[in-house]
Amino acid sequence: MLKRLKYYFWRCMPTSRILNLKPGVQISTKARLLGWPIIENRNGGSIHVGENVTLNSRKWGNALGVLSPVIIRTLSSAAKVEIGNNSGLSGTRIASAQQIKIGERVLIGADTVIVDNNFHPINPVNRYRQPRPASKTGDAVIIEDDVFIGTGCIILKGVTIGRGSVIGAHSVVSKSIPEMVIASGNPAVVLQNIQVEQEKTQ
Numbered sequence: 001m002l003k004r005l006k007y008y009f010w011r012c013m014p015t016s017r018i019l020n021l022k023p024g025v026q027i028s029t030k031a032r033l034l035g036w037p038i039i040e041n042r043n044g045g046s047i048h049v050g051e052n053v054t055l056n057s058r059k060w061g062n063a064l065g066v067l068s069p070v071i072i073r074t075l076s077s078a079a080k081v082e083i084g085n086n087s088g089l090s091g092t093r094i095a096s097a098q099q100i101k102i103g104e105r106v107l108i109g110a111d112t113v114i115v116d117n118n119f120h121p122i123n124p125v126n127r128y129r130q131p132r133p134a135s136k137t138g139d140a141v142i143i144e145d146d147v148f149i150g151t152g153c154i155i156l157k158g159v160t161i162g163r164g165s166v167i168g169a170h171s172v173v174s175k176s177i178p179e180m181v182i183a184s185g186n187p188a189v190v191l192q193n194i195q196v197e198q199e200k201t202q
């Protein structure tokens with residue numbers, strides 16, 4: 001009986017409220033959580049999810065489905081993940097040792113990975129027993145407002161994607177991309193500028 005009551009209590013509790021119980025995790029009550037994201041925060045790290053953000057972890061929550069739930073992890077006590085208002089993420093996996101900042105109205109296609117560190121040292125002598133290299137200030141990833149990232153991209157450390165830019169599907173972004181361009185490929189390069197037609201006013 002107690003087991004059943006407990007089960008119904010957790011089922012009825014909004015997901016965001018449960019996740020907000022974790023120290024350092026702040027999820028707007030206006031965020032839309034489809035399915036259960038995996039949100040893990042190291043002591044001292046912080047994760048902030050803004051208003052009207054959609055975190056889609058369900059296969060039927062996106063036209064392409066998702067291969068995994070949304071995963072947001074801080075890997076060090078200094079790490080900071082911020083997701084701005086009105087952004088939408090589907091099956092996105094984020095692991096931060098430093099800072100990953102996603103602006104407002106950013107759309108991230110299914111199954112993109114965003115990391116601000118290499119996870120393992122380049123030097124093989126240091127790799128064994130040293131699971132993670134120290135992250136540097138310049139390793140932060142900044143995705144500015146109104147960016148659209150296609151499905152299955154990988155955004156690597158130290159990258160800034162400028163306001164309004166579009167990243168083609170399955171791109172590997174290893175260098176910063178300016179604002180208002182289309183960039184694609186491995187490594188992603190700028191293909192063209194985006195022209196915004198002014199709305200006619202009468």
Ligand SMILES: CC(C)(COP(=O)(O)OP(=O)(O)OC[C@H]1O[C@@H](n2cnc3c(N)ncnc32)[C@H](O)[C@@H]1OP(=O)(O)O)[C@@H](O)C(=O)NCCC(=O)NCCS
Binds near residue numbers: 115175
């Ligand atoms: C390949 C990698 C280790 C290189 O890291 P690094 O030695 O610090 O090198 P840099 O980031 O300075 O990049 C060096 C050059 O390679 C390019 N580059 C880096 N990673 C790249 C990638 N994955 N694909 C294509 N080009 C890449 C950079 O643009 C840069 O080009 P340049 O020489 O023209 O300037 C890193 O970028 C990477 O892919 N890390 C993998 C992270 C990961 O998946 N970890 C495991 C998680 S479980």
